[in-house]
Amino acid sequence: MPPPTMPPSDRLPLRQQITRLLPHKLWSYLLITTGCLAVISLLAFGRLHSEFGIEAMRSTQDYKARIDRIDALLVAVLNAETGVRGYLLSGRNPAYLDSYESSEKEVGPLLERMSQDFPEGSANRAEFEMLRGLVALKRSILSEAILSGRPPPLISQGAGGPGKAYMDQIRTSIDALRARLEERNRQVVEESVRRLGSIQRTVTALAVGALGLIVALFAVQQRQAALRARIAELLKHENDVLESTVVQRTRELSDLASYLTDSREAEKARLAREMHDELGALLTAAKMDASWLLRSLGANSSPDIQARFRRLIDTIGSGITIKRRIIDDLRPPLLQGLGLVEALRATSDDLRHDYALTLNLPDKDIHCPEQQALALFRIAQEAITNIRKYANAHHLELGLEVRGSDVHLWIADDGDGFDIASPTLNRHGLAGMKHRVQMFEGEFSLVSAPGQGTRIDARMPLLDGPPPPESVHNQPVA
Numbered sequence: 001m002p003p004p005t006m007p008p009s010d011r012l013p014l015r016q017q018i019t020r021l022l023p024h025k026l027w028s029y030l031l032i033t034t035g036c037l038a039v040i041s042l043l044a045f046g047r048l049h050s051e052f053g054i055e056a057m058r059s060t061q062d063y064k065a066r067i068d069r070i071d072a073l074l075v076a077v078l079n080a081e082t083g084v085r086g087y088l089l090s091g092r093n094p095a096y097l098d099s100y101e102s103s104e105k106e107v108g109p110l111l112e113r114m115s116q117d118f119p120e121g122s123a124n125r126a127e128f129e130m131l132r133g134l135v136a137l138k139r140s141i142l143s144e145a146i147l148s149g150r151p152p153p154l155i156s157q158g159a160g161g162p163g164k165a166y167m168d169q170i171r172t173s174i175d176a177l178r179a180r181l182e183e184r185n186r187q188v189v190e191e192s193v194r195r196l197g198s199i200q201r202t203v204t205a206l207a208v209g210a211l212g213l214i215v216a217l218f219a220v221q222q223r224q225a226a227l228r229a230r231i232a233e234l235l236k237h238e239n240d241v242l243e244s245t246v247v248q249r250t251r252e253l254s255d256l257a258s259y260l261t262d263s264r265e266a267e268k269a270r271l272a273r274e275m276h277d278e279l280g281a282l283l284t285a286a287k288m289d290a291s292w293l294l295r296s297l298g299a300n301s302s303p304d305i306q307a308r309f310r311r312l313i314d315t316i317g318s319g320i321t322i323k324r325r326i327i328d329d330l331r332p333p334l335l336q337g338l339g340l341v342e343a344l345r346a347t348s349d350d351l352r353h354d355y356a357l358t359l360n361l362p363d364k365d366i367h368c369p370e371q372q373a374l375a376l377f378r379i380a381q382e383a384i385t386n387i388r389k390y391a392n393a394h395h396l397e398l399g400l401e402v403r404g405s406d407v408h409l410w411i412a413d414d415g416d417g418f419d420i421a422s423p424t425l426n427r428h429g430l431a432g433m434k435h436r437v438q439m440f441e442g443e444f445s446l447v448s449a450p451g452q453g454t455r456i457d458a459r460m461p462l463l464d465g466p467p468p469p470e471s472v473h474n475q476p477v478a
Contacts, residue, residue, distance in 0.1 A: 032217070034213055035210065035213040035214070035217065038206055038209050038210045038213060039210060041206050042203060042206040042207060042210060046203060048199055053192070053196060055192070056188065056189065056192030056193075056196070059185070059188045059189075059192070060185060060188070060189060063181050063182075063184065063185035063188070064185075066114070066117045066181050067178055067181050067182065067185075069110055069113055069114055069117065070114070070174050070177055070178055070181070071174075071178075072106070072110055073107065073110045073111070073114065073131075073135070073174070074170070074171065074174050076103040076106045076107050076110065077103065077107065077135060077138060077139075077167070077170060078167075079099045079100070079102070079103045080099070080100045080103035080104060080107070080138075080139070080142055081138070081142060081167065082099060083096050083097055083098065083099035083100035083101075083103070084096075084097075084100055084142045084145055084146060087100070087146065088145060088149070088150065092149060097146070100142070100146075104139070107135065107139065111132055111135065114128060114132075115128070115132075118177075123180070124177055124180055124181075127173060127176055127177055127180075128177065130173055131170065131173040131174065131177065134166050134169050134170045134173060135170060137166050138166045138167060138170060141166065275323055275326065279323055280320070280323055283316055283319050283320045283323060284320065286316050287313055287316040287317060287320070290309055290312050290313045290316060291313055293309060294306065294309040294310065294313065297309075335373060335374065335377055336370070338365070339365030339366075339373070340365060340366060340368070340373040340376060340377060340400070341361050341362055341364070341365040341366065341400065342365065343373075343377055344361060344377065344380055344398065344400060345359070345361060347377075347380065347381065347384065348398055351384065351396060354388075355393060355394065355395060355396040355413075356394060356395045356396070357395075357396055357397075357398070358395070358396070358397040358398070359397075359398055359399070360397070360398070360399030360400070360401065361398070361399070361400050362400065362401065362402065366400070366402055366407060366462065367462075367464070368407065368462055368463055368464075369463050369464070372407075372440055372460070372462075372463050375436040375437075375439060375440065376400070376407070376409050376458065378432075378433075378436060379409060379411075379433045379436055379437070379456070379458050380398065380409060380411060382429050382432060382433055383411040383433070383456050384396075384398075384411070385429075386429055387411075387413050387415065387454075390415070390416070390418075391413050391415025391416060391417075391453075391454065392415050392416050393413035393414050393415030393416075393453070394414055394415075395413065395414045396411070396412070396413045397410070397411070397412040397413070398410075398411055399411075402462060405461055405462055406459055406460065406461055406462060407459070407460060407461075407462040408457065408458070408459050409457075409458045409459075410455065410456065410457045410458070411455070411456050412453065412454070412455040412456070413453050413454055413455075414453040415453055415454065416450065416451065416453075417448045417449050417450050417451055417452045417453050417454050418448050418449075418450060418454070419448075419449070419450060420446055420448055420449075430446065433456065433458070436458075437458045437459075437460055440460040440461065440463065441460065441461060442458060442459050442460025442461065443457075443458075443459045443460070444456075444457070444458055444459075445457045
């Protein structure tokens with residue numbers, strides 16, 4: 001037996017189609033979380049890159065300052081020696097001692113600061129101590145030369161004195177310190193360059209990753225947009241199908257209701273006709289026969305028989321009256337004979353004994369088909385029946401008017417009113433009135449509230465029909 005095949009996607013329920021189209025939310029959350037981490041890491045490495053750069057610059061500046069102080073010490077010692085030689089060679093001219101004195105003032109602070117540059121325990125401390133001792137010996141030799149007024153003795157022919165020897169050693173020591181500082185500075189720069197290069201590569205990788213995440217998020221957004229468009233299309237399709245189905249079912253129900261209404265009115269007309277033709281004839285014949293029998297028996301019959309015949313004649317007459325009222329309810333004769341306006345006027349005449357009545361009816365009957373006139377009459381009849389049963393009203397208003405191509409019927413009372421949203425409300429009569437209006441593509445409105453009365457308005461296009469019958473008010477007086 002072959003495995004069952006999956007139904008096409010268009011045949012699946014809408015919920016399943018949407019579920020299949022929706023992407024897994026974890027991917028979106030994962031991309032967003034990864035993107036946030038990448039941005040945070042990028043910012044952290046950028047800050048670290050800046051700190052390493054600043055640290056490298058500070059280290060370079062520190063080593064440069066140390067080298068500058070070493071050079072400044074050498075220059076100060078050379079200036080002091082030059083000043084002393086000029087002083088001695090010029091025959092003790094004090095002007096040459098200015099450079100010596102200024103150098104003497106600089107050497108002490110320079111040595112003190114350099115002592116901080118090469119602290120105790122550092123690799124260059126011994127070399128600095130030796131340099132400081134040489135500088136001290138050199139300064140003492142220059143001081144003695146100034147005091148004695150003659151240069152220091154020569155070590156050998158063609159060689160300098162002790163001052164030159166100490167000066168050469170000072171240069172050697174300074175060169176050693178400078179070389180070590182420059183080497184250390186070079187190592188610091190190389191380490192900083194290595195670190196900065198590593199951080200730069202990491203930042204580049206993070207930037208590329210962030211760019212990839214942006215592209216991925218854009219792709220996910222595009223996919224979600226496409227999915228939303230597809231879902232919207234599916235929803236629109238389903239809504240169209242549902243709306244079409246609702247319209248079709250509504251049309252079918254409306255047609256069925258119209259058919260039932262027409263059938264009910266036709267059945268009422270048939271019953272009214274049958275009662276008028278058959279039952280009316282039978283009751284009239286029975287009444288005539290009873291009257292004939294009463295006259296035929298005359299004085300020969302006993303008083304009890306005559307009384308019973310008279311009661312029979314009255315009972316048959318009451319039955320004829322009830323028959324006429326039933327026929328009038330089934331098929332209003334005034335509506336067929338005199339038109340809608342006179343039928344409404346006749347109906348309202350029965351209300352004047354119970355209500356303060358306000359009539360707003362046209363002088364002439366309106367020109368409309370029999371079915372439309374019957375629908376308007378039934379609406380007024382149902383509204384008046386409801387007022388009699390439930391309203392406890394004192395004033396009632398009934399109106400009919402034609403405006404342009406529309407006819408407007410309204411009934412209002414000042415009774416108890418009701419809550420139109422109440423679930424316990426019996427809506428069959430209201431639904432019947434509303435459907436009669438909808439049969440002619442009209443509008444039905446109901447306004448009511450507890451203690452504020454009720455107003456019903458029925459508006460519908462006025463259809464062409466046969467000429468209205470002559471109103472009783474327009475008939476000539478014989």
